[in-house]
Amino acid sequence: KKLRVGMIPADGVGREVLPAAQRILEALGPSIPKPEFTHLDAGWEYFTRHGVALPEETADALQNDCDCALFGAVGSPTHRVTGYSSPIVALRKKLSLYANVRPVHSIEGLDPRPVDMVIVRENTECLYIKQETSSHSEENGREARATRLITERASKQIGRMAFRIALSRAKPDHPASLTIVHKSNVLQLTDGLFRECVRSVMKENEEWSDGSKIAVGEQIVDSMVYRMFREPEAFDVVVAPNLYGDILSDAAAALVGSLGLVPSVNAGDTFVMGEPVHGTAPDIAGLGIVNPIAAIRSAGLMLHHLGYIEPAQKVEDAVVSVLKEGVRTRDLGGNASTEEVVAAIEKRL
Amino acid sequence: KKLRVGMIPADGVGREVLPAAQRILEALGPSIPKPEFTHLDAGWEYFTRHGVALPEETADALQNDCDCALFGAVGSPTHRVTGYSSPIVALRKKLSLYANVRPVHSIEGLDPRPVDMVIVRENTECLYIKQETSSHSEENGREARATRLITERASKQIGRMAFRIALSRAKPDHPASLTIVHKSNVLQLTDGLFRECVRSVMKENEEWSDGSKIAVGEQIVDSMVYRMFREPEAFDVVVAPNLYGDILSDAAAALVGSLGLVPSVNAGDTFVMGEPVHGTAPDIAGLGIVNPIAAIRSAGLMLHHLGYIEPAQKVEDAVVSVLKEGVRTRDLGGNASTEEVVAAIEKRL
Ligand SMILES: CC(C)[C@H](C(=O)O)[C@@H](O)C(=O)O
């Protein structure tokens, strides 16, 4: 048995962090099925050469020939470009990767404040359905409209994922907490539906609804960002519609060492794709100094979601000990190269 | 000549902080026209009794009998309530208060990090137009859609306001910076239009476009939240569509002492309404311990926008010296009451 991993480096530092993650997966040896990597194209740079940001072969290969995937990072044009559309947004939708799971935790002795949360972001709808139209009116000149979609199906699906994750974090003496983020004071129908659906799935499972295992609360998105910075220790699992989740995960990342440390998986019921939360970092791309840890952790998180719990833990332990030891890239105030960090982690596996 | 101020305390601590602001305006003496206050109803609590959140008389009185206004804070129902709609959102729209200006700055010796920025938030459109619909589909069950509107008119209007504010902050030896926040990598048409319109007004005024006075940049909203926490000193004037501006101003508030310090004005071409950025704080409402400073500063900011620059500065100076002296409410780690803070500020005017 093999583990067939689709590799989509896309743009910028995506091309440096994905090879790093590959080396770590290879270094895990027989604790996982032998990984087999398929390089797949996508991205802004690919678009500039071929006129398409997500070639059909890439989506086909992921669906037919891969067990899982890793995505690097995607650049964006600095002006409007007709026909261009973000390949990561398209992939999430195409592969029904309805959850974007983003754990953010501090490392004892390194970070000033204890943070240990998981952002569970709905990954297929909200403003990300990209239904936009343009028009013109006497009064306003040019006008543009976007549709924000929230559905019962997707909200319940992400709600279930959030409850499952919360339950897995509950301790015998301490319930996990689940915070539902919304803005239903303004968006009564859309965010109202999201909130109601997440709350409603609670009743589907006795362990979720029992109250001793998961304490459910909610926060309006603006005040959530405020509180996340003021009392990050108050939050555990956080579930949010797509755009709020996007913003909240960057906010949470700001609480720990660097965005270069924060991993994610795009998860569906039958496929999982790891993806560092950081972007293409054009200022340092190609210099060999990008922090590979977000991508390496994303590979670990991907293994975890596939059920390889122990190898996933091994990756995380190796990352933490390398960080504690002081092998750190620039974003963390160190001067290690990407290569040095990868080698140090490899050595610990 | 009088200064006719409409007072809309609305809910919760709004009813404590508005009287505080009133006392400060009264204490300013002849440096401003004698203020005359009209109490006006609105809010969630008012809705529960009268079935309407913003009575027509309130809007009428503001439009016909007031020179300016102060708004307290508005509560929100914890579940969906048919017919309820936020009165503050309605007022902004009705009075064409197209800009929400939210200065956030640290106080030397009190805050750990230097912060000095102004969030200029578009205040009438985006998802706040509240065009929402519900439907049902086989595939998704219940569905809800909201429309996000961005127009050339409003984007240029807020752009001009942002450039004016930036210019007023430029120093002979150091240009002001203006950061345009958007998510045009996903919302190409709506956020693309916003970005383009803000950039385009730059050309309307030589001082704006000259480059030595204002340096224009941009940030994607998620990375903006990250950077705001990592390098707040990098930002000066920040202009954003409505919802991003809402979130960013809470994020900025988290960088200084407390949300209880951060003021705003809702400003149009002919009317201005001060409003603290904080909410109703139901946990402490009625206890006489709420921080009145956000409301007091909002009154100062309102005076500033009306052209009473010196009295506005006097209010700000008094606030800062009281804070430095240690007369602080609980949110700032002190134990002063609302009354003690107001009295201390009064004494310094
Ligand atoms: C690149 C962009 C489309 C993407 C998003 O908004 O989802 C990114 O910010 C992320 O969080 O993965």
Ligand SMILES: CC(C)[C@H](C(=O)O)[C@@H](O)C(=O)O
């Ligand atoms: C109460 C709410 C409608 C309001 C908003 O979202 O504008 C508040 O958060 C604010 O920032 O003034």
